[in-house]
Amino acid sequence: MVPLPVAAASVVAGAAYLNARFSxxxxxxxxxxxxxxxxxxxxxxxxxxxxxxxxxxxxxxxxxxxxxxxxxxxxxxxxxxxxxxxxxxxxxxxxxxxxxxxxxxxxxxxxxxxxxxxxxxxxxxxxxxxxxxxxxxxxxxxxxxxxxxxxxxxxxxxxxxxxxxxxxxxxxxxxxxxxxxxxxxxxxxxxxxxxxxxxxxxxxxxxxxxxxxxxxxxxxxxxxxxxxxxxxxxxxxxxxxxxxxxxxxxxxxxxxxxxxxxxxxxxxxxxxxxxxxxxxxxxxxxxxxxxxxxxxxxxxxxxxxxxxxxxxxxxxxxxxxxxxxxxxxxxxxxxxxxxxxxxxxxxxxxxxxxxxxxxxxxxxxxxxxxxxxxxxxxxxxxxxFGLVSGAVVGRRSTLVRVDNETEQPWRDPETGFCQRSKAGEPGEFITRLPAEDIKQRFQGYYGNEAATNSKILRDVFEKGDAWFRSGDVLRWDKDGRIYFHDRIGDTYRWKSENVSTAEVAQILGLHAAVQEANVYGVQLPHHDGRAGCAALVLDKASGLPEKKVLDSLAAHARASLPRYAVPLFVRLIKEVGTQTTSTNKQQKQVLREQSVDPAKVQGDPVFWLKDGTYVPFGRDEWRALQRGDVKL
CATH class of the missing domain: 3.40.50.12780 (ANL, N-terminal domain)
Structure with a gap:
């Protein structure tokens, strides 16, 4: 016979396991x-x-x-x-x-x-x-x-x-x-x-x-x-x-x-x-x-x-x-x-x-x-979500694969329908709407039918169905956890690979000297796609020389990110919150437009990745890119 304290402990441990396993x-x-x-x-x-x-x-x-x-x-x-x-x-x-x-x-x-x-x-x-x-x-x-x-x-x-x-x-x-x-x-x-x-x-x-x-x-x-x-x-x-x-x-x-x-x-x-x-x-x-x-x-x-x-x-x-x-x-x-x-x-x-x-x-x-x-x-x-709630939510919301060229949900060439993302695979978050009465779930934009319709996706998994587009790419793992991957339009393509700005910013943010990282893709002369750039605010209280910090940052990025995702450029911003909305959400549009052109970056120091570390990038280097003398 199992002693009562042992049996009680087993019951508690078993309940805790089930509680964690099924959320x-x-x-x-x-x-x-x-x-x-x-x-x-x-x-x-x-x-x-x-x-x-x-x-x-x-x-x-x-x-x-x-x-x-x-x-x-x-x-x-x-x-x-x-x-x-x-x-x-x-x-x-x-x-x-x-x-x-x-x-x-x-x-x-x-x-x-x-x-x-x-x-x-x-x-x-x-x-x-x-x-x-x-x-x-x-x-x-x-x-x-x-x-x-x-x-x-x-x-x-x-x-x-x-x-x-x-x-x-x-x-x-x-x-x-x-x-x-x-x-x-x-x-x-x-x-x-x-x-x-x-x-x-x-x-x-x-x-x-x-x-x-x-x-x-x-x-x-x-x-x-x-x-x-x-x-x-x-x-x-x-x-x-x-x-x-x-x-x-x-x-x-x-x-x-x-x-x-x-x-x-x-x-x-x-x-x-x-x-x-x-x-x-x-x-x-x-x-x-x-x-x-x-x-x-x-x-x-x-x-x-x-x-x-x-x-x-x-x-x-x-x-x-x-x-x-x-x-x-x-x-x-x-x-x-x-x-x-x-x-x-x-x-x-x-x-x-x-x-x-x-x-x-x-x-x-x-x-x-x-x-x-x-x-x-x-x-x-x-x-x-837990086992039951995840099943309920999964009937009304899901993730679908995205065509990064068109920034639209990917559709099967034969059926014309979208394809659900697998567990752990990034996909746009969409929500089912009543096809015959959209306003029951989505009231849209006031007086703007065109903007309202742009958020509605039709014929997704079957003819006549309707879904709301979030515009966000998420990941939903096998344990019911959902993670933000990137905003459609923020993800950029480099060396034939898709790069999540949110995930790169997260990795850079783990470096002890980085107080804020805003990552985006920039267009460069004579190059396809967008090269990664990180606008960073560094901790000045560290007391370390700038070069030493940048060397350490480059080593950290190279060790933690796939090669194609390591930012090729770093722009040093003076204060946190420089490019944010009134609700402290990062903005990328202005930074993308300024690119890494020294004439447009408002005097911020810019560095680029050469020989495994970040070194100064200035007017001469920019002109070399414009002439096509440099291939990144």
């Missing part, structure tokens, strides 16, 4: 998120209160939550009841003074602030639809975004009112601009807090538009993506369930609210839970942890290279005690998208973060992925 917690999480979203949508649709104004109202009227803080911003705190009162006053001002009516689109050009949220929910309170404008836009780009929103009214933050130039105003005849100055704010606050009838907020379907959020515009003018009520419910449940959050949690974000990451994944999650949303005006390594500590945040949000910039920033030292404050916080989980594998452990270890909740989603996307990671097994994955 049972991820199965459970998948069904918790899916079920909670579906039930919420069904209940809200039946009651015709799918508008999230009703969620705010419920918490504001509930004695358990009315006095709880909903918004923390720059030392100010607003409870649910106070926020509700302010929203009703602002909605009365919008309707009675400015004539806004249900279903009107109103542009909101605002920095992160408490007023941004009050105005946003005030529009929802009268059944109007906000169009979130990137407050960094100027000139023609700003005018374009305002024009395609179809809005006849734009409410503008006084801090960005300077962008409303005469040219912008003249290009938008008929549009009214209201700068929400302290005088105008006081006028709005004097309004009686009117709660308008439910009829103004009635919605016929949960796929109806809740708001407009624009694409980043890195490859053209930004496009307004339709964000449905269903998508906001899904986003809030993904964040809340994925971080195992409760009412007692405080979600901190300083990512821009005009993007869905901060507005839908962070703030709306806090709202739906009855928890607290702490808002930073903008991202800065100097204020991030200070605000996290001041607000007592328990869940923080990151996007893009945010965690890298925090990790390479110098530690904050208490001026009195000399104590390192890196781990002086209440954060238990970091939630977001874009945390690269080379930064993952360094970020967790330095700041003492227990859980990483990586989310893969797009504002206009038809599906989302997630990965809850507390150990090394899920490190670097953007998605992870």
């Amino acid at each position: 049972l917690p991820h199965d459970l999480l998948f069904f918790r998120i899916s079920t909670a979203t579906l039930l919420s949508l069904i209940r809200a649709r039946r009651a015709d209160n799918i508008n999230l104004f009703y969620v705010l109202e419920k918490h504001a009227r509930d004695k358990a939550t009315a006095a709880r803080p909903l918004i923390l911003f720059e030392g100010r705190s607003h409870t649910y009841a106070e926020t509700y009162d302010r929203v009703l006053r602002y909605s009365s001002w919008l309707r009675e003074r400015l004539g806004v009516r249900e279903h009107d689109v109103v542009a909101l050009d605002y920095q992160n602030s408490d007023d941004f949220i009050f105005l946003w929910f005030a529009l929802w309170a009268i059944g109007a639809k906000p169009a979130f404008i990137n407050h960094n836009l100027q000139g023609s780009a700003l005018a374009h975004c305002l024009r395609v929103s179809s809005a006849r009214l734009a409410i503008v933050d006084p801090r960005v009112a300077h962008s409303l130039t005469d040219d912008v105003r003249r290009s938008l005849p008929g549009m009214e601009f209201v700068v929400f100055s302290p005088t105008v704010e006081a006028q709005a606050l004097r309004q009686e807090p009117v709660r308008y009838p439910d009829a103004v907020r009635s919605e016929s379907d949960y796929i109806n538009m809740a708001l407009l959020i624009y694409t980043s515009g890195t490859t053209g003018m930004p496009k307004p993506a339709v964000v449905s009520w269903a998508k906001i419910y899904m986003a809030s449940n993904m964040s809340a369930k994925g971080t195992n959050a409760t009412r007692d949690d405080i979600f901190y974000t300083c990512m821009p609210l005009y993007h869905s990451a901060a507005s839908c994944l962070a703030f709306c999650s806090a709202l739906c839970l009855g928890a607290t949303g702490a808002i930073g005006r903008r991202f800065s390594t100097k204020t991030f942890w200070k605000e996290v500590r001041e607000t007592q945040a328990t869940v923080i949000q990151y996007v893009g290279e945010t965690c890298r910039y925090l990790t390479v920033a110098p530690p904050e030292i208490d001026p009195v005690t000399g104590e390192n404050l890196d781990k002086k916080h209440r954060v238990r989980a970091a939630m977001g998208n874009g945390l690269r594998p080379d930064v993952w452990d360094r970020f967790k270890d330095r700041f003492g973060i227990d859980t990483i909740y990586e989310i893969y989603a797009a504002t206009e996307g038809a599906a989302g992925l997630w990965n809850v990671s507390r150990n090394s097994f899920g490190k670097g994955a953007i998605g992870r």
Whole structure:
């Protein structure tokens, strides 16, 4: 007979093995998120209160939550009841003074602030639809975004009112601009807090538009993506369930609210839970942890290279005690998208973060992925599914092989159909759509049928089927982990081989001297394809001579990468974040256009690989390439 302690230990070990082998917690999480979203949508649709104004109202009227803080911003705190009162006053001002009516689109050009949220929910309170404008836009780009929103009214933050130039105003005849100055704010606050009838907020379907959020515009003018009520419910449940959050949690974000990451994944999650949303005006390594500590945040949000910039920033030292404050916080989980594998452990270890909740989603996307990671097994994955959830997801989403010449999914010459990628093989992530009613899963771009259709792939595996194109190449391994491989268009071809910029950047980022690596392909005279170039920020605190660092970097790249993937050029950038979007996502377009031409690289030192190391590359070397004297 086996002794009881031995038998118990065997049972525990066996359960742990099965748990890890089949990722049972991820199965459970998948069904918790899916079920909670579906039930919420069904209940809200039946009651015709799918508008999230009703969620705010419920918490504001509930004695358990009315006095709880909903918004923390720059030392100010607003409870649910106070926020509700302010929203009703602002909605009365919008309707009675400015004539806004249900279903009107109103542009909101605002920095992160408490007023941004009050105005946003005030529009929802009268059944109007906000169009979130990137407050960094100027000139023609700003005018374009305002024009395609179809809005006849734009409410503008006084801090960005300077962008409303005469040219912008003249290009938008008929549009009214209201700068929400302290005088105008006081006028709005004097309004009686009117709660308008439910009829103004009635919605016929949960796929109806809740708001407009624009694409980043890195490859053209930004496009307004339709964000449905269903998508906001899904986003809030993904964040809340994925971080195992409760009412007692405080979600901190300083990512821009005009993007869905901060507005839908962070703030709306806090709202739906009855928890607290702490808002930073903008991202800065100097204020991030200070605000996290001041607000007592328990869940923080990151996007893009945010965690890298925090990790390479110098530690904050208490001026009195000399104590390192890196781990002086209440954060238990970091939630977001874009945390690269080379930064993952360094970020967790330095700041003492227990859980990483990586989310893969797009504002206009038809599906989302997630990965809850507390150990090394899920490190670097953007998605992870168990045996059951993986099978369910696999019926609605898949990876297909890509033709790198056309940047389109590869099709069999005989059948004309696409081919699924094998386990571990890169492929574009696509999601099945209802062929007869695309809008049930993909609402597209507002007023732009051509852009909407460009994201839809037909006749993929059978005649008449329809799938949503993500534009991202991922890898899905046999253990249910999904990794980002590259963005279509970023992958380049060199020496008849395809090179993933993301994977090369990850390898370079593992070098001790590299603080940031942005990898891209550049066209060279008299050469086919694109040669690899890495724009690097090196750690100046190392004290090592530049040549020694570059020698070491070349040896590291050659030892870790296939020969064709080793960058032939290195460009040294002075500061991290030089080429990023407002959400800290790296941009490559400008760097690609500048190539390695010394006249275009803005004085940055450029080096090229010769005799196994990186040596200076200047005007003479560039002229040699132009003459065809050099063959790489």
